[in-house]
Amino acid sequence: MSTAEAGWKRTISDVNDGILVNTRRPHPAFYVALFLAAACLVLGAVLWVVQITLGMGMAGLNSPVYWGVYITNFVFWVGIGHAGTLISAILFLFRAKWRNSVNRSAEAMTIFAVMSAGLFPLIHVGRVWLAAYWMLPLPNTNNLWINFRSPLIWDVFAISTYLIVSLLFWYMGMVPDLASLRDRCRGFKRLVYGVMSFGWRGTARQWHHYETGYAFLAALATPLVLSVHSVVSWDFAMSIQPGWHTTIFPPYFVAGAILSGCAMVYTLLVPVRWMFNLQEFIRESHLDALLKLTLLTSTIVFYAYAVEFFIAWYSGNIYEQEIFAKRLSGPYAFYFWVMVFCNCLFPLAFWARRARAHVPTAFVICLLVNVGMWFERYNIIVSSLVEDFVPGSWGHYEPSWTEMIITLGSFGWFFFWFLIFCRYFPIVSLSELKLIMPPPLRGKSGGGSG
Amino acid sequence: MPQNQRYSLADDVCADVAASPETEKNTKAALGRRDFLKYFSAGVALASSSCVRRPAEHAIPYVDQPVDQVPGVATYYATTCSGCASGCGINVKTRAGRPVKIEGNPDHRSTGGALCPLGQAALQGLYHPERRPQPLVRRGDQLGEVSWDDVYLHLSSRLNTNKVGIFTGGTTGHRAEFLQEFLQKLGAPRENLYRYEPNLLYAHVADAHQRAFGRYVIPRCDFTAAELIVGIGSDFLDQGLARVAYAKNFSAARDLNREHPAQLVQLESTLSLTGARADERIVIAPGTEIDVALALAQALYRQPQAQGGVAERQKIAALLQQHQVALAPDLQQHIATLAVQLVQKPSVVLCGGSHTFDANAAALQQIAIAINILCGAYENALSVQRGWQIPPVGSDDLQRFSRDVAQLDVLFVIDSDPLFTLPAAFGWAEKIKNVKHVISMQAFPVATDSLATHVLPVHHFLEAWGDAQTHAGQWTTQQPVVRPLTDSRQAEDVLLWLLATVKKPLPYADYRSYLRQRWQAWHDLQGDGKDFAKFYHTTLTRGTFTHQKQQARRELRAFEVKVQQVPAGLKLTAPLDNRLHDGRGAHLPVLQEVGDSLTTIAWDTWVALSIKTAARLGLRRNDVLQLKTASGVLRAALFPLPGLHDDAVVVPRGNGHRHGFSKVTDGIGVDPLVVCAVAEGLPLTAALPVTLTRTGKTYRLAAMQKENKLGDRGDIVKSLSLAQLRQHQNKVRDLDAVPDLYPKLEEGEHRWGLSVDLHKCIGCSACMVACAQENNVPQVGRSQVAMGREMHWIRLDRYFSGDADKPRVTMQPMMCQQCNHAPCEAVCPVYATTHDAEGINAMTYNRCVGTRYCANACPYKVRRFNWWTHKWNVIDAKDYNRNPRALNPDVTVRTRGVMEKCNFCYQRIRDGKHQAKMAGRAVQDGEIKTACQETCPADAITFGNLLDAGSKITQQRRDYRAYLALGGYPDIKEYGLKTLPNVSYLAEVTLQEEGSDEHG
DSSP: OOSOOTTOOOOHHHHHHHHGGGGTOOOHHHHHHHHHHHHHHHHHHHHHHHHHHHOGGGSSOOSSOOOOHHHHHHHHHHHHTHHHHIIIIIHHHTTOTTHHHHHHHHHHHHHHHHHHHHHHHHHHSSOHHHHHHHTSOOOOTTOOOOOTTOHHHHHHHHHHHHHHHHHHHHHHHHHHHHHHHHHHOOHHHHHHHHHHTTTOOOOHHHHHHHHHHHHHHHHHHHHHHHHHHHHHHHHHHTSOOTTTOOTTHHHHHHHHHHHHHHHHHHHHHHHHHHHTTOTTTSOHHHHHHHHHHHHHHHHHHHHHHHHHHHHHHHHOOHHHHHHHHHHHHSTTHHHHHHHHIIIIIGGGGGGSHHHHHOHHHHHHHHHHHHHHHHHHHHHHHHHHHHSOSOGGGOOOOOOOHHHHHHHHHHHHHHHHHHHHHHHHSOSSOHHHHHHTOOHHHHOTTTTOOO | OOGGGEEOOOTTOOOOOSOOOOOOOOOOOOOOHHHHHHHHHHHHHHHHTOSOOOOOOOOOOOSSOOTTOOTTSOEEEEEEOOSSTTOOEEEEEEETTEEEEEEEOTTSTTTTTOOOHHHHHHHHHHTOTTSOSSOEEEETTEEEEOOHHHHHHHHHTTOOOSOEEEEEOOOOTTHHHHHHHHHHHTTOOGGGEEEOOSOTHHHHHHHHHHHHHSSOOEEEEOGGGOSEEEEESOOTTTSTTTHHHHHHHHHHHTOTTSSSOOEEEEEESSOOHHHHHOSEEEEOOTTOHHHHHHHHHHHHHHOTTOOOOHHHHHHHHHHHHHOOOOOOHHHHHHHHHHHHHHHHSOEEEEEOOTTOOSTTHHHHHHHHHHHHHHTTGGGTTEEEEEEEOOOOOOHHHHHHHHHHGGGOSEEEEESOOHHHHSOGGGOHHHHTTTOSEEEEEESSOOGGGGGOSEEEEBOOGGGSOEEEEEETTEEEEEOOSSOOSSSOBOHHHHHHHHHHHTTOOOSOSSHHHHHHHHHHHHHHHHTOOOOHHHHHHHHHHHOEEEOOOOOOOOOOOOOOOOOOOOOSSOEEEOOOBTTTBTTTTTTOHHHHHHOOTTTOBOSOOEEEEOHHHHHHTTOOTTEEEEEEOSSOEEEEEEEEOTTOOTTEEEOOSSOOOOTTSOTTTTTOOOOGGGGOEEETTEEEOSSEEOEEEEEEEEOOOOBSOOOOOOTTOTTTSOEEEHHHHHHHTTOOOOTTOOOOSSOOOOOOSOOEEEEEETTTOOOOOHHHHHHHHHTTOOOOOHHHHHTTOOOOSSEEEEEEESOSSSOEEEEEEEOOOOBTTOHHHHHOTTOOEEEOTTSOEEEOGGGOOOOOHHHHHOTTOOOEEOSSOOOTTEETTEEOOOOGGGSOTTSOOOOTTOEEOOOSOHHHHHHHHHHHHHTTSOOOTTTSOOHHHHHOTTOOEEEEETTOTTSHHHHHHHSTTEEOTTOOBGGGTBOTTOOOBSEEEEOEEEOOSTTOOOOO
């Protein structure tokens, strides 16, 4: 699956030209997209300010549904953030070369997704002005400390670690490319890219350190792929709420995260590829590999759903049984069935090569997987909270406009950063691509990796 | 609350140190050039002096400290509640001269320290921002504000007539006598005092006894003397004659330590709280209460063991011969069985209540007398000698009023709202058209004010003097507990001053000295030799005294009963509301917010139909229906309620005040009295033929509870039969013996525990109101309740089980269970909720960031989140400008974004421990009471130290009936969630042998 396929005869400078096209002339659609993203972002931000000023009553939350769309979004974005590290770190360690065309954008997506995810606990809490620093272990004269037993504290550490490591990994991989950009720019841009590339000159010594460091970070990031979403799943699994309190959650969440991440990468790459004319670099075969990964995780998730129901029945616990019975046919059954169709049944189409090869079909299915994964979290959170132990406390939940617009705002926030990235940074890793270029330009031993 | 802390207002003691109400000057000066420049420069100075530190507020000590005031220490005053006519004794807790909480007076014999929701909420009435600041006089179509001097001047020229009448509510004590003296002084007949209580039961019972025995008495029932209580449409636990006293007494009668706990059998067409508590409930058609009573009387008469003297039996036989009733065979069978039981056991039969004020309501009371004679209740449970002295409101008062009113020139309406509380069909407004001067004297603006020529704000009962006689010989005194908050006057004082201005003075300086004279008169009569000044002082301090007076029962006269046949078909019943009464509580947000106990609907009026009827008509919950009777039409949304007769249509009274009554009630509910009828001068509010039509609209009723059934969740509410209990009675439970991986909790001096007896709870919701008042729990309004955002720290879960026609109703007060293994504590990221050394799950509001994880983790869902900053004076986005002085200064108010919940009234625990420490002793059992426990009329809540082996709470936790909610089934070694709550429940006990379906 290397780039050394028939008919691909490009020079290094062609690679530079082809990929860095985005830093010169954006497609008009880019500006439309950027404007839309910024508009959503501003709208969401304004409503957040209103919500901070007036209170959490702006959301549709109530007793007993104390968590709703905000936490759904949090889990959703964390999940999206998984594919990047999986593709860049794990596939790097496994030497899967197809990753070279998609890893940069996948990593960028990870960072922006985690940035979106990180906002939601803050949007969600009642007193964000205090939560922002009281959740951190900061020494203070009152001897007030955080509760290390609380999964929310683990979340703080898991997410912040993940963000830092992903950011380092992404940025470090980009340093040689930024240097290429620097070399092609003049004036102010040259200065900025120059600072950002830390004086990269491509010496053998620099390459040696770079590759050692990159491999090291890849190794460091790999366990995070598994840990972050496991920790997020503990937010639920550690509570005694029926529907949440199950041991299957960590693997189930990780598989779901990778499913949603891969689907999201696909959903992003298709338009980006078209917008910046990258068909030559991000090829059908790469997308095909991505869809296979999607199919794999989809079946794992399918299995997890089934096991969840089996265990609920097998446990003999009436509270657990009733929650799951109601998921099938209760007031929130619609969301459950959306989830089943989008996450389990539609991706089955990817068994067929034709479905994988037909970009519009695959695009729609990946979009549906994203919808399904959002509803999976919504379903887990809301349908478990609405009706739990004591019938006298049962309730009802509908998201308010504020919640929906802030959710839209988070997409605006995500796409805003992603579009900025597409405009100013190499979307495909130049240096890695050059490393695997066919022999005429690199010598007979080509095809190796860094 | 220790006895010695209470003070009286006798003579030398000044109650109040609170600032007198500010009177604002009316400055209407025109703005001149110099003034303009002054204001201009002041404005500039103000605008340029921003960013100045908020000035420090200093606590200034008293120069002359009043004898009864220590800053920070509460002072209690004993007085009398005038929320309804029962006249319960209350103790009012004041801080720095302002009342902050109302408690029942433990010295008041019949209520023993309990209080109902209406009494608890009276504080909100006192501080209500919509009380009138000054008198109003009608000028043309408008009521204009005037001063009191102008009122006297204005009225003095108009009182030179003897065509004067007074329309007022029913009160006991000396008030009626005083009002009659007033009328006499003006030359009007004493009969011109018209008294009307919307709770017509007083009038019906007293009238029946007047006819039967020739004495105007209301017998008092002592349930503890009965083993079987039968109610026929009775509502003695809802409203009845004296709900708190009866609930207290009923609870004692049901005590399971008695050999034969009293059993309650209720026959009713609607579902009342009384019926909900019944051991056996038989549903009968609306309007057939009289037939059932007659059938029971006949069945009893046939019993060889039936009681009653020969003469009495003859008269009863004569009565029964006139009326033959045909009932359904199975009902007849039920009645026959009941009759056998009634004569075998000590028993009593209570008939009628606000669910049965139909054309036969008066006749029903007469039959009740016959029934009680036959089952021997007058010799046993029913006491005429110590009967209720509840308002001598006669049914003829309204008839007399209708007859006389045309001749009146002046009509005083005192503390009564006839325009709202009488059916529209009564035509009160029409009747008073020719009265020249209608003087409305009210503590709170009411609908009647709109017809008045003069509207005079009078004292709230917490600002006024008075007295009441609850039952024969039991007096309670009423003294002001606060200096008047508005420019109001004592109603009686206004009358005295009016007499003075027309030069016909009564020889009393004010009502207080009038009362003092009256009390002196009893004191002299009693002749116990003590100094009166001392008696006066101790009586006011204690708030109650007994007076040896007995009423004699006389021989039964022949009595005739007229029975009207009620046609079959849907029939409307408009009972008094359990919280709002006849609407007098509607302006108190806390009462609106606690919601009805049976439907759990807050802030609304609903139409209840039986489940079957709703299904038959194809109607669903929240469908708006149009009800049409001979008198009018009303629209309200449907709530299908189990346990109703299929012909019953129930619309509760209390809401539907017209626009402008109060911001609290604006747009809330409908008033069923517009479709109620009047017969023989009396309102008919039950068994009115009605037709229903669907309007096609829906309206979402703000019901707090969504699910009404427990299903197979057997470890939330448990119940067992009396036989099971007797079998295992001596078994001792150890609820804390749960296998556990965690180390045992360290034990100090105290571990606080609370126990709720589900067998005793009657679902009156007094605990919810008391809790809200004690803990500054905000009211959030209709829209927020509909969203499930009510803030109650204690809620009343109500479950129906069994058949929808014959449901068993369970009430379960649910508050924070103070778990020893609290799921909420582990998940809080910032340690805002932690376990304290005494077993309380403490909440640190200041530390809370509002992740709401604790609330998710809580299996009981008793945590409450502040979705908004519940400003004390804003409810549902409407600004009420409420008085923050009504807040309890011992409890902090919470801001938005913070979680809160029950903490066992921590401030009370601290206070109790402090008192004990000051006295150098340990905290005694029963010394510390939580607010819910203190007010509970059914004695269902117990609080105390679980480490004290002798305490009542320890005994209750070891009782065979004790269980932990969601604690599984320890008998089969299943321990449920193992949250180990410090709150335990005592299982319900079914006293009925047959059909005892098992729960746990």
